[in-house]
Amino acid sequence: MNNSVSIKDIAKKFKCAPSTISRALNDHPAINIETRKTIQEYALKVGYQKNTLSLSLLNNCSMTLGLILPSITHYHESSILEGMEEILLKSGYLLNICVSNESHTIEKEYIDRLLANRVDGLFISMAQESYDQQLGEHIDLVIQRSLPVIFIDRPNHGVASDRVVTDDYQGAFMATQHLIDMGCQRIAHLHGPSGISVSQQRFLGFQDCLLANGRQVEGDLIQYVHFSAESAIQATRNLMQSAHKPDAIFGVNDEVCIAAMFVLREMGVSVPHDVAIVGFDDIPLASFVHPPLSSVSRQSRRIGEEAAKLFLSKKDQKLDPMTISLDPKLIIRESSLRT
Amino acid sequence: MNNSVSIKDIAKKFKCAPSTISRALNDHPAINIETRKTIQEYALKVGYQKNTLSLSLLNNCSMTLGLILPSITHYHESSILEGMEEILLKSGYLLNICVSNESHTIEKEYIDRLLANRVDGLFISMAQESYDQQLGEHIDLVIQRSLPVIFIDRPNHGVASDRVVTDDYQGAFMATQHLIDMGCQRIAHLHGPSGISVSQQRFLGFQDCLLANGRQVEGDLIQYVHFSAESAIQATRNLMQSAHKPDAIFGVNDEVCIAAMFVLREMGVSVPHDVAIVGFDDIPLASFVHPPLSSVSRQSRRIGEEAAKLFLSKKDQKLDPMTISLDPKLIIRESSLRT
DNA sequence: GCCTCAATTGCAAACGTTTGCGTAAAATAT
DNA sequence: ATATTTTACGCAAACGTTTGCAATTGAGGC
Numbered sequence: 001m002n003n004s005v006s007i008k009d010i011a012k013k014f015k016c017a018p019s020t021i022s023r024a025l026n027d028h029p030a031i032n033i034e035t036r037k038t039i040q041e042y043a044l045k046v047g048y049q050k051n052t053l054s055l056s057l058l059n060n061c062s063m064t065l066g067l068i069l070p071s072i073t074h075y076h077e078s079s080i081l082e083g084m085e086e087i088l089l090k091s092g093y094l095l096n097i098c099v100s101n102e103s104h105t106i107e108k109e110y111i112d113r114l115l116a117n118r119v120d121g122l123f124i125s126m127a128q129e130s131y132d133q134q135l136g137e138h139i140d141l142v143i144q145r146s147l148p149v150i151f152i153d154r155p156n157h158g159v160a161s162d163r164v165v166t167d168d169y170q171g172a173f174m175a176t177q178h179l180i181d182m183g184c185q186r187i188a189h190l191h192g193p194s195g196i197s198v199s200q201q202r203f204l205g206f207q208d209c210l211l212a213n214g215r216q217v218e219g220d221l222i223q224y225v226h227f228s229a230e231s232a233i234q235a236t237r238n239l240m241q242s243a244h245k246p247d248a249i250f251g252v253n254d255e256v257c258i259a260a261m262f263v264l265r266e267m268g269v270s271v272p273h274d275v276a277i278v279g280f281d282d283i284p285l286a287s288f289v290h291p292p293l294s295s296v297s298r299q300s301r302r303i304g305e306e307a308a309k310l311f312l313s314k315k316d317q318k319l320d321p322m323t324i325s326l327d328p329k330l331i332i333r334e335s336s337l338r339t
Numbered sequence: 340m341n342n343s344v345s346i347k348d349i350a351k352k353f354k355c356a357p358s359t360i361s362r363a364l365n366d367h368p369a370i371n372i373e374t375r376k377t378i379q380e381y382a383l384k385v386g387y388q389k390n391t392l393s394l395s396l397l398n399n400c401s402m403t404l405g406l407i408l409p410s411i412t413h414y415h416e417s418s419i420l421e422g423m424e425e426i427l428l429k430s431g432y433l434l435n436i437c438v439s440n441e442s443h444t445i446e447k448e449y450i451d452r453l454l455a456n457r458v459d460g461l462f463i464s465m466a467q468e469s470y471d472q473q474l475g476e477h478i479d480l481v482i483q484r485s486l487p488v489i490f491i492d493r494p495n496h497g498v499a500s501d502r503v504v505t506d507d508y509q510g511a512f513m514a515t516q517h518l519i520d521m522g523c524q525r526i527a528h529l530h531g532p533s534g535i536s537v538s539q540q541r542f543l544g545f546q547d548c549l550l551a552n553g554r555q556v557e558g559d560l561i562q563y564v565h566f567s568a569e570s571a572i573q574a575t576r577n578l579m580q581s582a583h584k585p586d587a588i589f590g591v592n593d594e595v596c597i598a599a600m601f602v603l604r605e606m607g608v609s610v611p612h613d614v615a616i617v618g619f620d621d622i623p624l625a626s627f628v629h630p631p632l633s634s635v636s637r638q639s640r641r642i643g644e645e646a647a648k649l650f651l652s653k654k655d656q657k658l659d660p661m662t663i664s665l666d667p668k669l670i671i672r673e674s675s676l677r678t
Numbered sequence: 679g680c681c682t683c684a685a686t687t688g689c690a691a692a693c694g695t696t697t698g699c700g701t702a703a704a705a706t707a708t
Numbered sequence: 709a710t711a712t713t714t715t716a717c718g719c720a721a722a723c724g725t726t727t728g729c730a731a732t733t734g735a736g737g738c
Contacts, residue, residue, distance in 0.1 A: 004457075004484060006724055017688045022726060032686065047480060052455040053396045054724035057693045062392065064435075064456070072420055078412045085438045089445065094452055096403075097436040099424045106428065113433055116391040117403070118343075141386060145343060229627050255624065262627040285594065288568050288601040289628055345694055356718045361696060371716060393694035396723040 005046050014039065025050075056118060065311065066114035068098045068107060068124040069152075074227065074255075075283045076300040077125075080152060083304025084123070091312060093120075104129035108138045121148040121311045126156065132195035148314050150307050154197045155323075162314065163323040164307040166298035168198055168280075171328030172205025172250070175278040175296050178330055179248045180213050182338045184276050188221040188239050188246035190232055190256045202252055202280065220244055225256050232256035236263040247275055248336075254279035254286050254295050261289065261335070276336040282329075291334035298328050344385050353378065364389075395457060404650065405453035407437045407446060407463040408491075413566065413594075414622040415639040416464075419491060422643025423462070430651060432459075443468035447477045460487040460650045465495065471534040487653050489646050493536045494662075501653065502662040503646040505637035507537055507619075510667030511544025511589070514617040514635050517669055518587040519552050521677045523615050527560040527578050527585035529571055529595045541591055541619065559583055564595050571595035575602040586614055587675075593618035593625050593634050600628065600674070615675040621668075630673035637667050 007025070011018045024031045024039040025048075056062040067084065069077050081097065088095055096119060098110035107127045114122060122142060130136065136156050143149050143161065151163040179187050189206050192199030207217050220242050223235035232251070236259065239246055251257035257279035261271055269275055271291055279286065282297035306324050313319065346364075350357045363370045363378040364387075395401040406423065408416050420436065427434055435458060437449035446466045453461060461481060469475065475495050482488050482500065490502040518526050528545050531538030546556050559581050562574035571590070575598065578585055590596035596618035600610055608614055610630055618625065621636035645663050652658065 007726095008724070018724085019689080019726075020687060022724095023687090026726090030686065035686085047484070049451075049454050051396070051457060051724050052452075053392050053401065053457055054693080055726080057390070057392045057396060057695095057723095058725065060693075067436075072411075073414060073417045075412060078417045081411055081436065082438055085436075089448070092452070094435050094437070094456060096433050097406075097420065097424075098433070099421055109428070112388075113391075113431070115388050117433060118390060118392055145386070229623055258624055259627045262629065265629055284568055285597055285624060285628075288598050289624075290601065290604055346696095347694070357694085358696075358719080359717060361694095362717090365696085369716065374716085390694050393723080394696075396693095396725095397695065399723075 004051070005048050006051065007048075010039065010043060010046075010048065013042070060118070062118045062120055063092055064094045064096060064117065064119050066096045066098060066110070066119040066122045066124075068100055068110055068114075068122070070100050070102045070125060070127050072097070072099055074253075074281075076253075076281050076298070079300035080304035080307070083301035083306075084308045085304075087305050087308035087312070091308075100127040102128040104133065104135050111138055111142060115142065115145075115147075119147075120315070121150070123150050123152055123307055123311070125152040126154045128193060128196055131157075131197070148311055150310055150314075152303060152307055160321040162310060162321050164303050164310060165323065165325055166303065166328050167325045168201035168298075168328070169205040169208075171280065171296040171298060171330070172202040173209045174205075174328065174330045175250050175280070175294075176206045176209035177213075178294070178332065179250060179276055179278060179336060180209070180215075182248070182272075182276055182336060184248035184338075186218070186221060186244065186246045187248040187250060188223065189217075190225045190235055190249060190251040190260065191222050192224075192252035193226055194224065199252055206250055218244070221246055225252065227253055227255065229255040229259035229262075232259035233263055236260040240264070240267055240269065249275060249277045251277065251279045254281045254283045254293060257293055257295075257335075258285075258289055261291075261293070272334065272336055272338055276338060278330075278336045282331050286331075287333065294333045294336035295331050296328045297331055299326050302326055343390070344387050345390065346387075349378065349382060349385075349387065352381070399457070401457045401459055402431055403433045403435060403456065403458050405435045405437060405449070405458040405461045405463075407439055407449055407453075407461070409439050409441045409464055409466050411436070411438055413592075413620075415592075415620050415637070418639035419643035419646070422640035422645075423647045424643075426644050426647035426651070430647075439466040441467040443472065443474050450477055450481060454481065454484075454486075458486075459654070460489070462489050462491055462646055462650070464491040465493045467532060467535055470496075470536070487650055489649055489653075491642060491646055499660040501649060501660050503642050503649060504662065504664055505642065505667050506664045507540035507637075507667070508544040508547075510619065510635040510637060510669070511541040512548045513544075513667065513669045514589050514619070514633075515545045515548035516552075517633070517671065518589060518615055518617060518675060519548070519554075521587070521611075521615055521675055523587035523677075525557070525560060525583065525585045526587040526589060527562065528556075529564045529574055529588060529590040529599065530561050531563075531591035532565055533563065538591060545589055557583065560585055564591065566592055566594065568594040568598035568601075571598035572602055575599040579603070579606055579608065588614060588616045590616065590618045593620045593622045593632060596632055596634075596674075597624075597628055600630075600632070611673065611675050611677055615677060617669075617675050621670050625670075626672065633672045633675035634670050635667045636670050638665050641665055 007018045007021045010021045024036045100107040134157050155163050225231040225235045279295040282295040286293040286295045346357045346360045349360045363375045439446040494502050564570040564574045618634040621634040625632040625634045
C-alpha cells in the first residue's frame with residue numbers, strides 16, 4: 001500500500017547506520033564526501049522523501065498553521081487566504097483551512113483537530129455563534145497553551161489578543177461622509193448580521209458620522225441583512241416602501257448593494273440621481289456593474305499578508321499582543337456621484 | 340514554551356505505565372472502571388490533548404489531505420473548497436490548502452511539502468504552467484507511490500486518473516444552442532486562456548454546436564481573455580469594432596460577461612436586443628446585474644463534495660480510475676432572452 | 679613500535695502513542 | 709488447600725528522524 005522509503009531502508013541497502021544516512025542526506029561534513037554523493041544519488045533514485053512527521057514529533061514544531069474562517073466564498077475571505085499563502089510559502093509552512101460555517105460546534109471541533117495535529121499557530125475569524133454567545137473559552141484554552149493565536153477581522157471578546165483588522169469604523173465613516181458631501185439627506189443603512197464585529201463597527205462609523213454632521217440615525221432607515229445579495233432584496237423594498245424614503249444607501253458589503261441596485265432599477269429609481277449608493281469590500285466586479293459601485297476597499301489580501309507576517313515575528317521574539325489595523329480606502333465611482 | 344501534557348506526564352503522576360493511561364483514555368475494558376474515570380477526569384482537568392502526529396507516524400495515516408488550486412478567489416474554486424470541507428469534516432480529516440498561482444514551480448514545492456507531511460491524499464487542479472508544458476511527472480510520481488490523487492476540473496495529460504469535472508463541453512454546447520434558438524446569427528466567444536482544459540472544452544462545445552447547426556466558427560468572432568473581468572474589456576471592444584459585429588457573446592465565465600456588458604452599455608449596445616449574452620459558472624451576482632446574466636451552472640460545491648466522497652470510497656476499496664462528470668445546467672435569464 | 683590526531687561511522691536516546699504479550703494478584707472452582 | 713480462571717496492569721517494540729557522544733580506523737610523527 002505504502003511505497004515510501006525510509007532512512008532505515010536506505011541504511012540496510014548500504015549496510016550502515018541510519019544516522020549515517022541522515023547525515024549524508026543533510027550534507028554533514030563528518031561524512032565522506034563520496035559516501036555522501038552515493039547516498040544522495042541513491043535517495044534521489046528511489047524517491048526518498050523526508051518524513052516531516054517524525055521531526056515534528058521530535059522538535060515539537062510541525063511547520064503547519066491553522067486558519068479558521070466562517071466561510072470562504074466571499075472575495076474578502078479568499079483574498080485573505082491568498083495573501084497568507086504568499087507569505088507562508090516562502091517560510092516553509094503549510095496551512096490547514098477550516099470553514100466553520102458560523103457554527104460554534106464546528107469551530108470547536110476544528111480547533112480540537114488542529115491542536116491534536118500540533119499546529120504551530122492559529123488564525124481565526126470567529127464564528128458568529130461563538131461571538132454572539134461570547135463563547136470564547138475554547139480559544140482562550142488555546143492561548144493558554146502559549147500557542148500563537150491571531151484574530152482576523154473579528155476580535156475575541158475582552159481578552160487582549162493579536163489582531164489584524166481593517167478599520168471598519170473609519171471606512172464606514174468615510175463612506176457616510178462622502179454621501180453627505182454629495183448632498184444626500186436621508187441615508188439608509190443595510191446593516192449586517194448583528195453580533196458580528198464587522199457589522200457593528202460599520203454601523204457605529206455610519207452613526208457617528210451622522211451625529212458629527214448634526215444628524216440622527218432614523219430607525220426606519222436601518223434594515224438588517226445577511227452578507228448575501230438575496231437578503232438585501234426585501235430589505236431594499238422595505239426601505240423604498242416606507243413613507244420616509246432614503247436618497248442614499250450605505251450597505252454593509254458590495255453584494256447587498258448590487259442587489260439593492262437591482263431592486264431600485266426594478267422600481268424605476270435612478271442611481272445615483274434618486275438614490276446614491278456606497279458599498280464595502282470593493283469586490284472586483286464593483287467596477288463593472290451599472291452604475292459602477294462606489295465602495296470602501298479594505299485591502300483584503302494585505303490582511304492575510306500582515307497576519308502571516310505577524311505570526312512569523314511573534315515566533316521569533318516574544319511580543320505583547322498587538323492590533324494591526326489597516327486603513328480602508330474609499331473608491332468613488334458613479335453609484336454615489338451626484339453632480 | 341510548550342505547555343502540552345503527554346501520556347507519559349500523566350503516567351508519572353499516577354505512578355503507572357503509559358500504556359495504562361493510553362488504555363484508560365481510550366476506555367479499554369481491561370482497565371478498572373474507576374481507574375479509568377479518575378484518569379479521564381485528570382486528563383480533562385489538565386487539558387490533555389492527544390498528539391496525532393505520533394499516531395500518524397505509527398499508523399502511516401495522517402488524516403490530512405492536500406488541495407492544490409491555481410487560485411481561490413473565484414466563486415467556483417472557493418465553493419469547491421466548501422463542499423469538500425463539509426464532507427471531510429464528518430470523516431475527521433483536515434485539509435491543507437495550497438494556492439499555486441498557476442506556477443509550476445510553486446506547485447512542485449507544495450507537492451513536496453504535502454508528501455513530506457504524509458498527506459493521505461491529494462486533490463489537484465493543475466497549474467496552467469504545468470498543464471501547458473505537459474509537466475506532469477511530479478504528479479505521476481505521487482500516483483506511483485499509490486497515494487490517491489484526484490484531479491479537479493483540469494485532468495492530467497494522458498494518464499488514467501481519478502477526476503471530478505463538470506461537462507464543460509456539454510455546458511458550452513447548451514449555451515450556444517440556446518443562443519442559436521434565440522435567433523442569434525453571429526455568435527462570438529470570449530475564449531479562456533489556451534492550454535487550460537476548461538477553456539478548450541468550452542470552445543469545443545461552442546464550435547461543435549455551431550457545426551451541428553450548419554455554421555462555422557469565424558476567426559474574428561473569437562477573442563482570448565483571462566478569467567478576470569479586466570481582461571474582457573479590450574476583447575469586447577475588439578469584437579464590436581470589427582466589421583463583422585456579433586449579435587451574441589458566449590463567455591468563458593461570468594466575470595468576463597459582466598465586463599462585456601459593461602463595455603456594451605458604454606457603446607450604447609442593448610443587451611439582449613442587439614447582443615445576447617450567456618456566461619459560465621452562475622456566480623451569485625449573475626442574477627443581480629443588469630440585465631440578469633444567463634449562465635451555465637456547474638455545481639461547484641458538488642464538485643468538492645464528490646471529490647471528497649470519491650477519496651473516501653477509494654480509501655476503503657481498491658477502485659479503478661474513474662471520472663465523475665457533473666451535468667451543467669443552463670440558467671436562462673434576461674441577458675439572452677429575445678422575444 | 680608507540681602515541682597522537684584526524685577522519686569516519688555507529689550507538690542510543692528522544693519525541694508520543696498504541697498494542698500484543700507476559701505477569702502478578704485476586705477471585706473462583708474443584 | 710490446590711488448580712484454574714479472571715482481573716488489572718507493565719514491558720517493550722514500533723513509527724522515522726536527529727544528534728551528542730563513543731568507537732573504530734588509518735595516517736603521521738617520534
